Amino acid sequence: MSTAPSPEPVPTAAASAPDLGARLDDLRREYAALQARGLSLDLTRGKPSAEQLDLSDALLALPGEGVHTAEGGTDTRNYGGLAGLPELRRIFAELLGVPVEQLLAQGNASLTLMYDTVVQALLFGVPGSERPWSREEQVTFICPVPGYDRHFAVCEELGIRMVTVPMTPDGPDAEAVAALVADDPSIKGLWTVPTYGNPDGSVVSEAVARRLVSMPTAAPDFRIFWDNAYAVHHLTEHEAKSANAIDLAAEAGNPDRVLMFASTSKITFAGSGVAFFASSPANVSWFTKHLAIRSIGPDKVNHLRHAMFFGDADGVRAHMRKHREILAPKFSAVTSILESRLGGAGVAAWTDPDGGYFVSVDVVPGTASRVVTLAKEAGIALTPAGATFPYGRDPQDRNIRLAPSMPPLEEVQVAMDGVATCILLAAAEAATA
Numbered sequence: 001m002s003t004a005p006s007p008e009p010v011p012t013a014a015a016s017a018p019d020l021g022a023r024l025d026d027l028r029r030e031y032a033a034l035q036a037r038g039l040s041l042d043l044t045r046g047k048p049s050a051e052q053l054d055l056s057d058a059l060l061a062l063p064g065e066g067v068h069t070a071e072g073g074t075d076t077r078n079y080g081g082l083a084g085l086p087e088l089r090r091i092f093a094e095l096l097g098v099p100v101e102q103l104l105a106q107g108n109a110s111l112t113l114m115y116d117t118v119v120q121a122l123l124f125g126v127p128g129s130e131r132p133w134s135r136e137e138q139v140t141f142i143c144p145v146p147g148y149d150r151h152f153a154v155c156e157e158l159g160i161r162m163v164t165v166p167m168t169p170d171g172p173d174a175e176a177v178a179a180l181v182a183d184d185p186s187i188k189g190l191w192t193v194p195t196y197g198n199p200d201g202s203v204v205s206e207a208v209a210r211r212l213v214s215m216p217t218a219a220p221d222f223r224i225f226w227d228n229a230y231a232v233h234h235l236t237e238h239e240a241k242s243a244n245a246i247d248l249a250a251e252a253g254n255p256d257r258v259l260m261f262a263s264t265s266k267i268t269f270a271g272s273g274v275a276f277f278a279s280s281p282a283n284v285s286w287f288t289k290h291l292a293i294r295s296i297g298p299d300k301v302n303h304l305r306h307a308m309f310f311g312d313a314d315g316v317r318a319h320m321r322k323h324r325e326i327l328a329p330k331f332s333a334v335t336s337i338l339e340s341r342l343g344g345a346g347v348a349a350w351t352d353p354d355g356g357y358f359v360s361v362d363v364v365p366g367t368a369s370r371v372v373t374l375a376k377e378a379g380i381a382l383t384p385a386g387a388t389f390p391y392g393r394d395p396q397d398r399n400i401r402l403a404p405s406m407p408p409l410e411e412v413q414v415a416m417d418g419v420a421t422c423i424l425l426a427a428a429e430a431a432t433a
Contacts, residue, residue, distance in 0.1 A: 024432055027425040031374065034418050039379030041415040046198070046357035047406040048266055048323075055322050056268040062305035070307075076300035082292055085303035088274065094313040095232055096262055097244045098278040104288065106298045110263040110275040114225060115154055117259060117277075120290045121188070121223070122158060127256050127282045128221040133188055141189040142180060144172040146360055146388030146399045148198040151191040151227070155390070161186070162390040167197065171204030174211040185218040189225055195242045196230040199388055199401035200360040201353025209243035214252035224249075226260040230356040232320045233266060235328050238354050246278060255280040264306065266357065267319065274298075274306055330404040330412045334359050337413065341420035347427040359402040360388070367426040368397045374422040380415050 068077050070085050083089070084105025093100040106113060120126075122134040133139050140161040143152060147167065155162050165176040172192055181187050190212070194204040204212075212224060224245065231242050249257045256279070264273035277287060310316050335352045338361070342348045350361045363371055368385035375382050383401045386392040402419070404412045 024425075024428040027421065027428050030421050031378065031425050034378045034421055037379070039414065039418065041379060041407060041411050041418075042381040043402050043404060043407070043412075043415055043419070044381050044383050045406070046266070046403040048270055049326065049406050049408070051326050052266075052323055052405070053269060055319065056309070059268055059272075059305050059309050062308050063301065068301065068304070070300065070304050074300070076304045079296045081297045081300050082288060082295065084274075084298055085300055085307060088303045088307040089276075091307065091310055091313050091316060092262065092276055093278075095316055096228060096260065096276065096278060097242065098246055098260065102246070102281060102284050103276055103278040104284065104291075105303055106275050106277065106291075108263070108271060108273050108275060108299075108302075109265065110227065110229060110261040111150055111154075113275050113277050114151075114227065114261050116291075117225070117261075117287065118154055118158060118160075118189075120287070124290065126221050126223060127286050130220070133221075136186060136188075138186040139188050140184065140186045141191060142172070142177055142187060143191055143390050144197075145390070146199055146394075146401070147191065148193060148227070149383075149387045149392075151225070152390045160189075163187075164390060167200055167202055169200075169202050171197070171202055171208040172212070174208045174215070177212060178215040181215060181217040181219070181222060183218055187217070188219055188221065189223050191225050191227065193227045193229060194245065195228060195240055196233055196353055196356025198229070198356065199358035199399075200351045201356050201358065202351075203240045203354075204243050204245075206243045206248075209245050209248055210252070213245060213249035213254055213257050222257065224258050226258050228260055228262045230266070231262055232316060233357065234320065234324055234355045235331055236324075236354050240354055246280065250280065256283050259283060267316065267323075268306065268309070272302065274303060327405060329409050330407075331359065333409060333413050334402060334404050334416050337416040337420060341417065342423060345424065345427075348423050357403060357405050359404070361400045361402060361423075362398050363400060363423050364427045364430055365396045365398045367423075367430050368394060368400050370426040370429065371400060371419070371422045374425060375419055378418055378422065380418050380422075382419070 068075060070076050071087055089100050089103050089105050093103045123132055125132045138161060140163060141155050143162045143164050144167045145164045166173045226245050228242055245258045249255055260278040263275040338350050348361055348363050351359055372382045372385045386394040388399050388401050
């Protein structure tokens with residue numbers, strides 16, 4: 001599979017007016033029939049399905065009665081162990097490609113760790129800061145688009161200005177990023193999902209990673225927020241390996257530039273997993289210093305049950321192959337239906353990812369909001385148009401994120417056929433307006 005989109009979508013204005021009129025009438029009848037079905041389907045968020053969650057039910061019986069001691073004699077029921085259990089950290093250090101001493105295992109959500117990191121930077125600054133970020137006249141983050149709405153929400157809530165750069169199949173447009181950071185000291189951060197990006201499934205290449213960690217920056221305390229949420233979430237036998245950004249940054253003489261985040265949220269239980277933070281020794285020390293004030297240690301019982309459940313890194317890989325068996329047919333259904341209904345029509349382009357949780361669709365410019373509205377009125381819930389851009393504003397009103405993971409396969413197929421009808425109808429309306 002490829003993460004590159006299909007050919008650039010163009011409006012159907014090349015067709016003759018009578019043909020467009022006839023097609024519009026047909027599509028309106030097809031849409032009315034879709035509405036008459038009384039559907040209630042949801043492709044809005046990248047949640048694991050119940051079938052995926054069932055794969056981890058054995059966690060509920062762990063660590064077991066009387067089993068609470070970790071290696072070294074640590075009683076997991078008690079306070080302490082701020083860095084998390086070493087046996088669990090070793091498993092994910094191997095999977096994430098970081099030294100175990102530079103990896104912290106914490107609570108259930110990597111989003112919490114990302115939010116905390118930004119807040120701590122605002123309050124205290126980071127290693128290399130001249131002052132806390134909140135004392136700067138302006139703080140700016142670079143946001144690749146289309147991108148992850150929750151990254152943008154963190155910035156919006158905390159008053160951080162956002163500027164955008166395009167995403168490519170190899171990650172953020174590195175030259176565009178380099179041009180921005182070279183002269184603007186207000187730019188303190190870059191968001192990126194390096195492996196199977198949200199929503200386009202892109203994978204940051206080693207060349208792009210090298211450029212990002214080595215480029216000169218006007219801000220001495222510039223940070224890359226490396227949200228490795230889907231590092232092991234493969235949909236095919238071709239398993240992309242994340243660029244080793246932390247090592248590359250150290251080699252480039254910028255060891256503190258990368259802050260990595262990950263979690264088991266879409267590996268075990270989405271609400272009861274383990275989140276991870278990794279970075280340079282200086283950044284880990286900085287993070288731990290402030291963490292020690294607000295916490296006396298993470299949920300080590302949960303750490304122990306996860307370590308027992310997986311056993312080792314290969315245990316995680318085997319578990320994720322089970323996820324793939326459930327997810328791959330759903331993603332295949334999305335792309336095959338888009339191809340059969342829209343291929344060659346010139347009204348949409350979409351990604352065909354090798355992993356992750358989303359398919360990104362570009363429709364005729366100016367029609368994404370209309371597609372989402374049509375789908376809603378036909379009983380198919382889609383992520384709001386614009387969600388993949390800062391402030392919820394897609395300047396071309398063209399991108400839609402599809403999340404097929406949660407519904408059963410049969411519902412994904414029905415929903416996607418309906419979405420295709422909505423895309424065609426919106427395109428025909430625009431072409432005849």
